[in-house]
Amino acid sequence: MRETPHAVVHYSEIGLKGGNRPFFERTLAQNILRRVETLGGQGRTERLSGRILVHLEEPWPPSRWTEALSTVFGVAYFAPAYLTSLEMSAIREAILENLPPGPVSSFRISASRDNKAFPLTSPEIQRELGAAVQQKTGWPVRLKGAELDIGVEILRDRAVVYLGRVEGPGGLPVGTSGKVVLLLSGGIDSPVAGYFALKRGCRVIPIHFHSRPFGNWMGSEARAREIVRVLTRYGMEPYLYVVPIGKQQREITVRAPVAYRVILYRRLMMRVATMLARQEGAKAIFTGESLGQVASQTLESLAVVEDVAGLPVLRPLIGLDKLEIIAVAERIGTFSLSLMEGDDCCQFLMPRRVVTHPHLQDVLRAESAVDMNALAQDALKGATRVEV
Numbered sequence: 518m519r520e521t522p523h524a525v526v527h528y529s530e531i532g533l534k535g536g537n538r539p540f541f542e543r544t545l546a547q548n549i550l551r552r553v554e555t556l557g558g559q560g561r562t563e564r565l566s567g568r569i570l571v572h573l574e575e576p577w578p579p580s581r582w583t584e585a586l587s588t589v590f591g592v593a594y595f596a597p598a599y600l601t602s603l604e605m606s607a608i609r610e611a612i613l614e615n616l617p618p619g620p621v622s623s624f625r626i627s628a629s630r631d632n633k634a635f636p637l638t639s640p641e642i643q644r645e646l647g648a649a650v651q652q653k654t655g656w657p658v659r660l661k662g663a664e665l666d667i668g669v670e671i672l673r674d675r676a677v678v679y680l681g682r683v684e685g686p687g688g689l690p691v692g693t694s695g696k697v698v699l700l701l702s703g704g705i706d707s708p709v710a711g712y713f714a715l716k717r718g719c720r721v722i723p724i725h726f727h728s729r730p731f732g733n734w735m736g737s738e739a740r741a742r743e744i745v746r747v748l749t750r751y752g753m754e755p756y757l758y759v760v761p762i763g764k765q766q767r768e769i770t771v772r773a774p775v776a777y778r779v780i781l782y783r784r785l786m787m788r789v790a791t792m793l794a795r796q797e798g799a800k801a802i803f804t805g806e807s808l809g810q811v812a813s814q815t816l817e818s819l820a821v822v823e824d825v826a827g828l829p830v831l832r833p834l835i836g837l838d839k840l841e842i843i844a845v846a847e848r849i850g851t852f853s854l855s856l857m858e859g860d861d862c863c864q865f866l867m868p869r870r871v872v873t874h875p876h877l878q879d880v881l882r883a884e885s886a887v888d889m890n891a892l893a894q895d896a897l898k899g900a901t902r903v904e905v
Contacts, residue, residue: 518615519576521597522575523572523599523600524570524597525568525571525598526568526586527592527595528542528568528593530688530689531591532567540693543564544692546562546569548690548691548752549586549589550562552585553571553573553585558575560574571586586685588750590690591685591688591690592686593684595685596668596681597679598677598679599679600677603635605645605646609645611676611678612669616650617680621654622657623656623664624663625643625659626646626667626669627643627667628640632673666682668682686716686751691751692718692720694717694718695801696719696722697719698724698790698797698799698801698803699711700786701741702725703737703741703857703859704805705842705846706805706806707804708744708851709842709846710805710833710834712851717833719801721754722757722758722794722797723757724757724793725760726789727761727762728766729761732763733859736859737859738903745905747849748851749905750850757902758902759903760789760793760896760899761896762789765892765895766785769781769785769887773884773887777872779813780872780875780883781889783818783822784821787823787830788825791826792893802828802829803831803832803833806819807834812873818873818874819832821880
């Protein structure tokens with residue numbers, strides 16, 4: 518295929534939104550342009566029935582279009598496209614000039630007509646154009662499972678032609694479901710949770726806790742920054758909040774029962790996350806917890822930690838096992854980053870044995886020796902916003 522300044526973008530879930538559909542379409546169009554601009558492109562979008570056309574000032578190769586649009590949530594599928602007049606001769610020429618040079622095992626023509634005044638029906642368009650391709654190449658036609666699907670969309674005033682399409686990530690456009698914060702440890706799970714929050718249309722603000730001045734906190738922060746940088750491709754905010762809690766953790770270890778340290782660490786972080794979320798106008802807290810994966814993720818542990826959250830706590834990974842989470846992390850490009858060196862703040866002075874099925878009254882008793890609200894306020898004062 519030649520380079521082209523045009524692409525056609527189709528969506529699916531947005532089409533079910535009824536009266537709110539224009540809002541979702543506008544947001545998707547804005548996100549497409551924002552992503553295009555991060556790769557050096559300039560242009561505009563055109564919203565049509567069931568699709569969005571993207572027009573750039575300069576043509577892009579198909580690989581650049583794929584890089585740009587395959588990470589925009591709300592996109593069902595897309596294709597670099599060529600615009601022609603409504604003359605069948607022009608449509609035929611656009612197809613024949615852009616056929617791949619190598620052999621193709623099979624092909625099909627997929628035609629649709631928004632313009633019902635067009636003189637040919639969709640099957641007639643497919644037969645005429647298919648015959649032209651077959652005459653030039655000798656390739657066989659296969660209506661199901663064809664290697665090359667050539668799309669022709671007849672609009673009111675022009676036709677859109679594309680050779681092959683690329684699946685998008687689906688979901689809802691980022692920004693249509695409100696703002697949330699993400700507890701980003703830098704491990705394997707929490708970046709995947711952030712990805713799923715983005716996929717459901719949330720604006721995601723990451724919060725990273727580390728144990729400065731203890732342990733390899735610099736490695737932990739560097740790892741979190743790299744993960745956020747990768748997730749900006751999917752629409753994550755290009756910054757994170759970094760909150761050192763080493764001093765507060767030391768206070769907990771001195772005053773609280775040993776077996777409850779991790780629970781109290783997590784309740785501290787949830788308190789701080791709630792305060793930061795309210796400062797940012799966020800409506801929920803996302804975490805990467807998966808039920809039963811580690812000792813701190815039993816139902817009882819999750820409940821006593823959530824007890825101090827002043828906002829809904831959402832856990833998109835709750836029913837996934839580790840292998841399923843790793844598969845997503847590898848696909849989105851965060852898995853290798855999560856293996857970078859850096860100390861998890863929950864491992865700070867980790868006791869040999871921890872409470873796995875805590876009761877709230879026992880947790881409150883363990884906290885009674887520590888002014889947790891004061892520790893949370895102190896930690897909040899040390900929070901910094903770091904641009905990536």
